[in-house]
Amino acid sequence: MTRQIDLTGKHALIAGGTSGIGEAAAAAFVAAGADVLVTGRDATRLAESTTRSGASGLVCDATSSADITTLASQVEHLDFLVLSLSGASGGGPFETLDLTALREAFEGKLWPQLTLLQSLLPKLSDDASVVFISAASARAALPGTTGLAALNGALEAAIRPLATELAPRRVNAVSPGVIDTPWWSAAPTDLREQTYTQIATTIPAARVGTPHDVASAILLLATNPYITGTTLPIDGGLTLPRGG
Ligand SMILES: NC(=O)c1ccc[n+]([C@@H]2O[C@H](COP(=O)([O-])OP(=O)(O)OC[C@H]3O[C@@H](n4cnc5c(N)ncnc54)[C@H](OP(=O)(O)O)[C@@H]3O)[C@@H](O)[C@H]2O)c1
16 A cells, blocks of 8 residues: 555554544554554543554553553653643633632643653654644633633643754644544533534634544644644634734
8 A cells, every 4th residue: 555654663652542633643643554552541442442543552541650650661662652631621711710620621631741751751762753732722812711721821832842852853732623522522512512503603614623634733743854843723713813
């Protein structure tokens, strides 16, 4: 088979690769010929997802230092690291925002991803590429997203210094808008439907995004040797400034 991007012989780890964007990224790396390991907390979800994506799987809760130590001991060498953990929500109007929940959101997304990267640094090849998943909330100024903006803004702020510090390894992020993944199943049905309709009727792309939309951008950032320190919006134009 002739592949547009041939990653035969390369090794990829997708942390949070058993659902949504992470699973789509795993499938994209598998399709390109890479040897792919995905992690997630739930063993059943892991088994079902690896059957779909063709990746190998390892149960690993990224908030557990013991699990991360086990993961690092089982990984020999990495060319690609994708960090796609979802964590807890942290959304809602600021006046009533549950700051404990927001703290948990940081504990569920920011800290485990930085811990994973630090623990796996010795395994990264000199030309390895790391891709984080931020969120459009970091820049969109949408009411009700102050907590998510703080969380994802903190993550985005780390991308550029990481890219200089870890060079020649490359560090980038994608910043998705509203993407139809199981993440939204945690939201009340009416809120999800209202959000999807609002997105489809107001953004330039006129639709909600798919995990594949984001996965193809992750593959681009991971494989283009001249992109580093970048956060790439994959949001259908959600964060474009509007006149009027
Ligand atoms: N969907 C969107 O609209 C959207 C928009 C902007 C940004 N994002 C970001 O994109 C990333 C992926 O989101 P998604 O929509 O693909 O979510 P998802 O479908 O819920 O997938 C999240 C993945 O992370 C894993 N995970 C969560 N916590 C974990 C932990 N502590 N340790 C290991 N694995 C863990 C989940 O598996 P287990 O539950 O089995 O552990 C699952 O594989 C997240 O960072 C999210 O904030 C999503």
